[in-house]
Amino acid sequence: MKTVVVRYKVKPEKAEENQRLIQEVFAELGAKAPVGLQYLVLRLEDDSFVHLASVADNAPQLATFSTFQRFRRDAEARRLTAPESHSATIIGNYPSGDRSSP
Template identity: 40%
Template sequence: MTTEDTTVIRYRTRPGTAEENQRRIEAVFAQLRAERPEGVRYQAYIQPDGTEFVHIVQGDSEVLRSLSSFKEFLAGDRIDGDTQRTSSTLIGIYP
């Protein structure tokens, strides 16, 4: 995994869909824990307003996209507005 392979994704969910969105994210984490694929690091956050989510993907995002749970996560119409996606370079992380 290189520092150039970091993507930050931020979006807001439509009214009434945040819980479903979180459930689908949790399913992705369950599959990641079960299968333990190499080459990707994934983090997801819900912001204090309860409708905005931030995902951080490091490494090979194709590994994440290949998961059945991630494909299920992408299905549906829960996003309100545009998704902001930025490439970032990691300076440091602890631990």
């Protein structure tokens, strides 16, 4: 499983648009329920956004979803800072969302 954390800050006047586009991604993910994909997005009080994605080897990539493609299309125009991307290792996750194990 690959886990990536991405952080960036958007222009104050673009924060609501950025959030709406992200919510559309979650609506599509909820409708399609892809197996092996975990995705979390936080909006911080300074209009920074933090995305955490964990993708299993056989899971669809976020970039394959039409709403994520739309979110990324004009992302540079919404941002104040370039995205910082880091590989990460999950040490703990409660609840994990995986109910198959005891």
